[in-house]
Amino acid sequence: MEKVLTRYILPDGVPLDAKTYEKAGGYESVRKALKMAPKDVTETVKQSNLRGRGGAGFPTGMKWSFVPTGPNTPRPKYLCANADEMEPGTFKDRLLLESAPHQLIEGMILAAYAIEADVAYIFIRGEYVLAIERLQKALAEAYQAGYLGKSILGSGFSLEMYVHASGGRYMCGEETGLLNALEGKRANPRTKPPFPQVSGLFGKPTIVQNVETLSNLPHILNHGPEWFKGLSKSEDSGTKLYGVSGKVKRPGLWELPMGITIRELLEEHAGGMREGLAFRGVLPGGASTDFLVAQHLDVKMDFGEVQKAGSRLGTGTMIVLDDRTCPVGMVRNLEHFFAQESCGWCTPCWSGLSWSEQILTSLEEGRGNPSDLEKLEFICKFCAPGNTFCALAPGAVEPLQSALKYFREDFGRHIQAKHCPWR
Amino acid sequence: MLSAEERHEIEEELKRYPNKRAVSIDAMKIVQRRRGWVSDEALRDIAELLEISVDDLDGVATFYNLIFRKPLGRHVIMVCDSVSCWIMGYDRVRERLTKRLGIKMGETTPDGRFTLLPIVCLGTCDHAPAMMVDQHLHRDLDPEKIDGILEQYP
Ligand SMILES: Cc1cc2nc3c(=O)[nH]c(=O)nc-3n(C[C@H](O)[C@H](O)[C@H](O)COP(=O)(O)O)c2cc1C
Ligand code: SF4
Ligand code: FES
Numbered sequence A: 001m002e003k004v005l006t007r008y009i010l011p012d013g014v015p016l017d018a019k020t021y022e023k024a025g026g027y028e029s030v031r032k033a034l035k036m037a038p039k040d041v042t043e044t045v046k047q048s049n050l051r052g053r054g055g056a057g058f059p060t061g062m063k064w065s066f067v068p069t070g071p072n073t074p075r076p077k078y079l080c081a082n083a084d085e086m087e088p089g090t091f092k093d094r095l096l097l098e099s100a101p102h103q104l105i106e107g108m109i110l111a112a113y114a115i116e117a118d119v120a121y122i123f124i125r126g127e128y129v130l131a132i133e134r135l136q137k138a139l140a141e142a143y144q145a146g147y148l149g150k151s152i153l154g155s156g157f158s159l160e161m162y163v164h165a166s167g168g169r170y171m172c173g174e175e176t177g178l179l180n181a182l183e184g185k186r187a188n189p190r191t192k193p194p195f196p197q198v199s200g201l202f203g204k205p206t207i208v209q210n211v212e213t214l215s216n217l218p219h220i221l222n223h224g225p226e227w228f229k230g231l232s233k234s235e236d237s238g239t240k241l242y243g244v245s246g247k248v249k250r251p252g253l254w255e256l257p258m259g260i261t262i263r264e265l266l267e268e269h270a271g272g273m274r275e276g277l278a279f280r281g282v283l284p285g286g287a288s289t290d291f292l293v294a295q296h297l298d299v300k301m302d303f304g305e306v307q308k309a310g311s312r313l314g315t316g317t318m319i320v321l322d323d324r325t326c327p328v329g330m331v332r333n334l335e336h337f338f339a340q341e342s343c344g345w346c347t348p349c350w351s352g353l354s355w356s357e358q359i360l361t362s363l364e365e366g367r368g369n370p371s372d373l374e375k376l377e378f379i380c381k382f383c384a385p386g387n388t389f390c391a392l393a394p395g396a397v398e399p400l401q402s403a404l405k406y407f408r409e410d411f412g413r414h415i416q417a418k419h420c421p422w423r
Numbered sequence B: 001m002l003s004a005e006e007r008h009e010i011e012e013e014l015k016r017y018p019n020k021r022a023v024s025i026d027a028m029k030i031v032q033r034r035r036g037w038v039s040d041e042a043l044r045d046i047a048e049l050l051e052i053s054v055d056d057l058d059g060v061a062t063f064y065n066l067i068f069r070k071p072l073g074r075h076v077i078m079v080c081d082s083v084s085c086w087i088m089g090y091d092r093v094r095e096r097l098t099k100r101l102g103i104k105m106g107e108t109t110p111d112g113r114f115t116l117l118p119i120v121c122l123g124t125c126d127h128a129p130a131m132m133v134d135q136h137l138h139r140d141l142d143p144e145k146i147d148g149i150l151e152q153y154p
Helices: A018-023 A028-034 A038-048 A060-065 A093-099 A101-115 A129-144 A175-182 A211-223 A225-230 A262-269 A303-308 A327-341 A347-364 A371-382 A392-406 A408-417 B004-014 B021-035 B040-050 B054-063 B083-087 B090-101 B143-151
Strands: A078-083 A119-124 A160-165 A206-210 A239-246 A252-257 A279-283 A317-322 B075-080 B114-119 B131-133 B136-138
Touching: A018 A101, A018 A129, A028 A101, A028 A211, A038 A060, A038 A101, A038 A211, A038 A225, A060 A101, A060 A206, A078 A101, A078 A175, A078 A211, A093 A101, A093 A129, A093 A211, A101 A119, A101 A129, A101 A206, A101 A211, A119 A129, A119 A175, A129 A160, A160 B021, A175 A206, A206 A211, A211 A225, A239 A262, A239 B083, A252 A262, A262 A279, A262 A317, A317 B083, A327 A347, A327 A392, A327 A408, A327 B083, A347 A371, A347 A392, A347 A408, A371 A392, A371 A408, A392 A408, B004 B021, B004 B040, B021 B040, B021 B054, B040 B054, B075 B090, B083 B090, B090 B114, B090 B143
Parallel strands: A078 A119, A078 A206, A119 A160, A239 A317, B075 B114
Antiparallel strands: A239 A252, A279 A317, B075 B131, B131 B136
């Protein structure tokens, strides 16, 4: 398999410095793009069919095309790299941040050039200490080499780039919450419209893009949209960083063609379940995706196919449930997270999610009764898309609603036995 | 009062944003890095420097997990309590920690050496269970490893 995103990553994970990176082909795409018109860079990315790797899968080139461009547009314009990565079970952007910082910076220069941004921020969670250190170093090198700052490589295009380490909160990863956090406010989401592309950071046109999405850009510019499409095994272009955690033999993270099946990922790459354990289910793309089960093992891990199966590709990092782990306990852990991270803006979210945590706790502790399942189902409907201000609440009930569907017996056993059967 | 160094570092941050309030989180972190936490007095001084109200800044401070409005121990242990770590045996790691330190989650040891806090997914789920002590990540934990790790933080 051709390595794209991990091409520059050495086995020890120590990133290349600017000089070595350049020798390996790094920053070539910037030289190329600076000779193109910004709208042609956008067009190339549109042609490549690159879809956002932050969870929602929105087409990247299309997102850029909503940004007003040309001489009479509001300035400064902004680009933000979303490096918040706080979704439980997700550990993909960390690799790109720690081990390929120049690739991210290069991708950001391209995106900024396409939308004619003047300032770029890398919004990164504060706990990523090593990544922050390495990004700061890489940024200094990129400035030194003339890839950032005033009139990059003499082109007349200027870009300032900074790292912002977050104060820490899951809501900061939500695109408009991120903008409020960067403005020094609480990370509550904003009403849309206006969309950030038109009125975002400090009221100016802004693009927020995931780290993995941005890291693909240099390769698309270098090799072209057709090449990028050809890397994949499915409708969705490119490669993907796929991860597996839980009780498998070899938990890990791999770059693979988009569209590999759940089975291949679990069995060939993660080595199958640990000795003595059987597979029961999987959250395919982080904490806020629906469970899939054995009947879905041959589903392709791309945006469309996972959706057809009733879940979402999300971040592509899957969490595996085995037959010795309690599904009710697992969902209780997830709802505890979501209830805690709710920003408290809308009632279904703050009230519904903490209520679901209480019910799941009482089930785990043997105090549950049959009407609890109906209450949980009610909460799932209460938090459905459209009822809340942002996607946190609808995402939060995805694992819950699917657990009620696939593991209903397990909920029932807690009620009948009056204790958790796994303890 | 803010020290000259703190003030200088905050002013450096101000160059990166178009207005003063944008650096409120950075400013609190700058102070916290030196003092361990953000006291009422520090909050007042920062609010004054950034020309925003104290209540407004406190509202920001209390929203974020990594801004501390109470004093902490010399070392801060943040144990991941999210889903992959839970599956991989977070409970046993937490039990060993609370037993060894004689405190509950959220508390500080009487000698002021450790504060024990929960944290959400640390983004290293393929090496669960995980925790951070100060700036260092510790992964693939099991209860037997805990004593050795604690010894590294006198
Ligand atoms: C509660 C919440 C948290 C999110 N956290 C992240 C995150 O940490 N990183 C990320 O890239 N996207 C996150 N997103 C998705 C972003 O809102 C946004 O869609 C994404 O950054 C767009 O980038 P992309 O188009 O490159 O995927 C989150 C969304 C929600 C609702
Ligand atoms: S859904 Fe939850 S997190 Fe999102 S705005 Fe409403 S209360 Fe806040
Ligand atoms: S769940 Fe603990 S590191 Fe991700």
